[in-house]
Amino acid sequence: MAKAPVxxxxxxxxxxxxxxxxxxxxxxxxxxxRGTMVIRPYGYGLWERMQQxxxxxxxxxxxxxxxxxxxxxxxYLTKEAEHVEGFAPELAVVTHAxxxxxxxxxxxRPTSETIINEYFSKWVQSYRDLPLLVNQWANVVRWxxxxxxxxxxxxxxxxxxxxxHASYEDARDYAARIHREVYGDFMTNVLAxxxxxxxxxxxxxxxxxxxxLTLEAMMxxxxxxxxxxxxxxxxxxxxxxxxxxxxKDGRQELVWQTSWGVSTRMVGGLIMSHGDDNGLRVPPRLAxxxxxxxxxxxxxxxxxxxxxxxxxLKAAGVRVQVDDRTDTPFGRRAVDWELKGVPVRIEVGPRxxxxxxxxxxxxxxGGKEPVALDGLAAVLPKVLEEDQALLLRQSRERRxxxxxxxxxxxxxxxxxxxxxxxxxxxxxxxxxxxxxAEQSVTVRCLVSEDGSVPQADDAPGTVALVSRAY
Amino acid sequence: MAKAPVxxxxxxxxxxxxxxxxxxxxxxxxxxxRGTMVIRPYGYGLWERMQQxxxxxxxxxxxxxxxxxxxxxxxYLTKEAEHVEGFAPELAVVTHAxxxxxxxxxxxRPTSETIINEYFSKWVQSYRDLPLLVNQWANVVRWxxxxxxxxxxxxxxxxxxxxxHASYEDARDYAARIHREVYGDFMTNVLAxxxxxxxxxxxxxxxxxxxxLTLEAMMxxxxxxxxxxxxxxxxxxxxxxxxxxxxKDGRQELVWQTSWGVSTRMVGGLIMSHGDDNGLRVPPRLAxxxxxxxxxxxxxxxxxxxxxxxxxLKAAGVRVQVDDRTDTPFGRRAVDWELKGVPVRIEVGPRxxxxxxxxxxxxxxGGKEPVALDGLAAVLPKVLEEDQALLLRQSRERRxxxxxxxxxxxxxxxxxxxxxxxxxxxxxxxxxxxxxAEQSVTVRCLVSEDGSVPQADDAPGTVALVSRAY
Numbered sequence: 001m002a003k004a005p006v007x008x009x010x011x012x013x014x015x016x017x018x019x020x021x022x023x024x025x026x027x028x029x030x031x032x033x034r035g036t037m038v039i040r041p042y043g044y045g046l047w048e049r050m051q052q053x054x055x056x057x058x059x060x061x062x063x064x065x066x067x068x069x070x071x072x073x074x075x076y077l078t079k080e081a082e083h084v085e086g087f088a089p090e091l092a093v094v095t096h097a098x099x100x101x102x103x104x105x106x107x108x109r110p111t112s113e114t115i116i117n118e119y120f121s122k123w124v125q126s127y128r129d130l131p132l133l134v135n136q137w138a139n140v141v142r143w144x145x146x147x148x149x150x151x152x153x154x155x156x157x158x159x160x161x162x163x164x165h166a167s168y169e170d171a172r173d174y175a176a177r178i179h180r181e182v183y184g185d186f187m188t189n190v191l192a193x194x195x196x197x198x199x200x201x202x203x204x205x206x207x208x209x210x211x212x213l214t215l216e217a218m219m220x221x222x223x224x225x226x227x228x229x230x231x232x233x234x235x236x237x238x239x240x241x242x243x244x245x246x247x248k249d250g251r252q253e254l255v256w257q258t259s260w261g262v263s264t265r266m267v268g269g270l271i272m273s274h275g276d277d278n279g280l281r282v283p284p285r286l287a288x289x290x291x292x293x294x295x296x297x298x299x300x301x302x303x304x305x306x307x308x309x310x311x312x313l314k315a316a317g318v319r320v321q322v323d324d325r326t327d328t329p330f331g332r333r334a335v336d337w338e339l340k341g342v343p344v345r346i347e348v349g350p351r352x353x354x355x356x357x358x359x360x361x362x363x364x365x366g367g368k369e370p371v372a373l374d375g376l377a378a379v380l381p382k383v384l385e386e387d388q389a390l391l392l393r394q395s396r397e398r399r400x401x402x403x404x405x406x407x408x409x410x411x412x413x414x415x416x417x418x419x420x421x422x423x424x425x426x427x428x429x430x431x432x433x434x435x436x437a438e439q440s441v442t443v444r445c446l447v448s449e450d451g452s453v454p455q456a457d458d459a460p461g462t463v464a465l466v467s468r469a470y
Numbered sequence: 471m472a473k474a475p476v477x478x479x480x481x482x483x484x485x486x487x488x489x490x491x492x493x494x495x496x497x498x499x500x501x502x503x504r505g506t507m508v509i510r511p512y513g514y515g516l517w518e519r520m521q522q523x524x525x526x527x528x529x530x531x532x533x534x535x536x537x538x539x540x541x542x543x544x545x546y547l548t549k550e551a552e553h554v555e556g557f558a559p560e561l562a563v564v565t566h567a568x569x570x571x572x573x574x575x576x577x578x579r580p581t582s583e584t585i586i587n588e589y590f591s592k593w594v595q596s597y598r599d600l601p602l603l604v605n606q607w608a609n610v611v612r613w614x615x616x617x618x619x620x621x622x623x624x625x626x627x628x629x630x631x632x633x634x635h636a637s638y639e640d641a642r643d644y645a646a647r648i649h650r651e652v653y654g655d656f657m658t659n660v661l662a663x664x665x666x667x668x669x670x671x672x673x674x675x676x677x678x679x680x681x682x683l684t685l686e687a688m689m690x691x692x693x694x695x696x697x698x699x700x701x702x703x704x705x706x707x708x709x710x711x712x713x714x715x716x717x718k719d720g721r722q723e724l725v726w727q728t729s730w731g732v733s734t735r736m737v738g739g740l741i742m743s744h745g746d747d748n749g750l751r752v753p754p755r756l757a758x759x760x761x762x763x764x765x766x767x768x769x770x771x772x773x774x775x776x777x778x779x780x781x782x783l784k785a786a787g788v789r790v791q792v793d794d795r796t797d798t799p800f801g802r803r804a805v806d807w808e809l810k811g812v813p814v815r816i817e818v819g820p821r822x823x824x825x826x827x828x829x830x831x832x833x834x835x836g837g838k839e840p841v842a843l844d845g846l847a848a849v850l851p852k853v854l855e856e857d858q859a860l861l862l863r864q865s866r867e868r869r870x871x872x873x874x875x876x877x878x879x880x881x882x883x884x885x886x887x888x889x890x891x892x893x894x895x896x897x898x899x900x901x902x903x904x905x906x907a908e909q910s911v912t913v914r915c916l917v918s919e920d921g922s923v924p925q926a927d928d929a930p931g932t933v934a935l936v937s938r939a940y
Contacts, residue, residue, distance in 0.1 A: 031539040
């Protein structure tokens with residue numbers, strides 16, 4: 001009799017595989033209020049590592065962290081017309097507080113452009129105050145009708161950057177810098193996801209933006225996931241909130257702005273990019289635990305050895321965990337670490353001690369081989385970097401294999417059933433985009449033929465990537 | 471004519487001095503919704519450093535971070551009777567979301583014991599799952615009638631730890647460990663605040679706890695501030711949420727629990743502990759910027775030199791910022807860094823270059839002296855450690871000088887007008903405590919005569935510290 005699979009196989013039911021993995025790898029639970037989630041320690045560890053890596057890049061780009069209130073007066077939202085229209089259906093409203101009804105209800109922030117502009121308009125006085133580069137790590141709330149853990153949740157965690165600049169060019173360049181140097185670099189080189197950098201069509205833009213840059217990733221089932229966005233806001237919010245500065249030549253000018261964000265949705269993207277039928281596979285550069293050293297049996301010498309190896313690897317800069325919980329069967333623990341996608345397992349039993357070896361199990365390529373304990377600390381960093389590169393290669397190969405060049409709208413719709421389609425924007429346009437939308441196929445982004453980000457929707461040689469999406 | 475002071479002097483009006491400092495050092499603004507606050511980048515930088523230092527200590531104590539939802543079903547709050555009674559008047563309630571009225575209103579978390587217990591009761595099955603040690607960094611909301619920035623705000627940021635243990639002793643010891651090794655160590659050795667570790671009287675306990683451990687600090691005006699608490703919850707929440715485990719000998723047992731938290735209130739405590747009439751003084755071990763290197767004039771050689779010094783100090787492990795904004799007058803920038811309490815300023819002008827020196831201004835002891843540029847990177851770490859120790863000494867000396875041993879309730883009330891009073895608990899008791907409360911004087915904590923934390927309110931030799939408090 002074949003062993004029952006731990007997870008529903010991807011090929012049988014991808015959404016169910018996703019939910020199974022999240023439960024069994026103990027990443028998250030559904031919250032009691034519809035659409036909310038509880039992020040369990042191992043899942044939160046993934047998010048914490050994302051935060052660390054992103055935060056360092058955001059600071060390198062010159063932005064400083066700050067914190068703005070959760071509660072926004074309802075009147076702020078209405079100041080920017082497109083913005084309120086975009087968010088109104090998703091708002092959660094506090095009407096009662098401190099034992100009585102509020103005179104003016106307050107909304108729980110769905111994003112912070114409005115409240116931040118209220119303060120930018122006080123803080124920015126002169127050109128000397130620009131650029132003003134602020135980031136915030138926070139929770140936001142958007143009431144979700146069709147929630148799915150990590151991907152669409154009523155409350156999620158994110159960072160939202162907000163900046164004000166003296167000129168259009170400076171704002172445009174900063175939005176592009178965040179897009180490429182912060183988000184693109186992080187997703188490609190840490191998450192090992194081969195994201196495509198492009199621009200959104202007018203239809204898909206953020207509510208209140210003049211341009212939205214996006215990073216799109218192909219999931220294991222060929223659908224797309226928007227991993228992050230960076231917006232040029234133009235002067236829309238500046239006009240609504242009178243965010244002005246005194247220029248060098250003594251005139252009052254409106255600032256030019258950007259905003260940009262990534263969220264816990266990236267955890268969902270990570271799972272659906274790298275997971276397989278045995279569980280998650282975490283890229284080594286991200287992994288909160290890069291290697292686990294397992295004692296196969298509760299033998300004193302084995303326990304002492306796994307701890308010693310743990311100390312050695314820690315000293316070598318590896319994020320390591322020792323698993324000496326030998327009152328739980330070894331097989332169950334091995335399956336659990338596999339589910340959690342820890343890149344490397346080092347398994348040590350009594351026979352290994354005699355030979356001076358251990359079994360090295362690599363989660364990413366799969367397979368096990370004996371390894372000499374002597375050289376482990378020297379070998380492991382190389383193994384981890386190899387497996388990091390392998391994951392990125394697999395991500396790229398999947399995207400290339402499942403992207404089809406097409407010439408008509410019908411062909412695009414057809415190709416989008418199993419992957420992505422590339423079609424010249426000139427052959428699609430807003431009308432073709434609307435037709436595809438009727439079949440739940442969207443333009444994920446526009447790219448130039450050379451892979452760069454077009455400066456306008458109708459720039460010559462612009463290609464649309466279309467697909468179904470999460 | 472004497473120069474107008476930058477801040478209202480402390481001696482004239484301490485609360486106004488506090489508010490002035492927060493505004494002028496650009497630490498925070500009031501939010502638009504009553505009682506909320508905007509934490510500006512420099513203020514948030516202080517909180518970020520607190521988070522880093524605390525998070526490392528929390529992880530050393532074995533707890534892992536996780537995240538629980540902002541929204542809690544109203545019914546959860548009512549499961550633990552004392553708990554709901556304590557928090558009901560402060561709750562903010564969402565009644566409307568996603569465009570319609572909610573069937574069951576949800577509360578915005580004032581703290582997370584209830585929702586966390588709901589999940590602990592699922593996650594904990596066997597003694598093998600214990601202890602379960604979880605921490606969360608989050609925002610919480612308690613509607614404030616008399617808000618004051620950082621000290622009492624409707625929304626604040628904090629960490630809340632929640633743990634479940636197999637025995638009373640294990641829970642008790644863990645609450646004590648957090649109290650001393652995490653909070654006590656951090657506040658004493660990083661914040662340089664001479665906190666007193668004690669236990670709360672029954673009257674002052676957390677709603678739902680069987681014992682509350684506290685850390686109390688004396689502010690510049692002699693009042694007390696509760697800097698953090700660690701609670702033994704006994705089995706109160708376990709009973710309400712049926713959080714049970716299968717013991718080694720096969721019986722279902724309720725877990726024993728703790729919870730513990732510190733918040734952005736610590737930023738207020740930092741200001742009121744170390745600030746003076748010229749602004750904040752930040753302890754070097756905490757400081758996001760330990761040293762600022764200022765170009766006095768916009769001379770090319772000076773600018774080059776300050777950048778070079780900045781690089782050297784950074785390489786020496788100093789958190790340094792270069793200030794070469796010479797289009798703003800030097801005097802204004804110097805006053806601004808003083809307000810912000812950066813421990814050390816290194817001021818470089820054209821004449822200094824000739825001499826190979828700079829002026830070293832130390833914020834904590836005050837005063838300026840020339841320093842050779844050669845040895846700066848070697849000298850600075852020592853200077854910073856000296857000034858760290860000085861701040862702690864000043865904090866201790868103030869507490870000792872302004873604490874009076876008294877023998878009667880009237881004397882205690884009298885001494886509490888200007889500082890703290892120490893009175894044997896046997897002479898005060900719950901009745902004396904109630905009498906003092908009528909004069910807005912509270913028992914901050916109980917300590918043993920030898921300075922340790924008493925195991926019970928009525929342990930022999932227990933002394934009460936009483937004072938007015940924030």
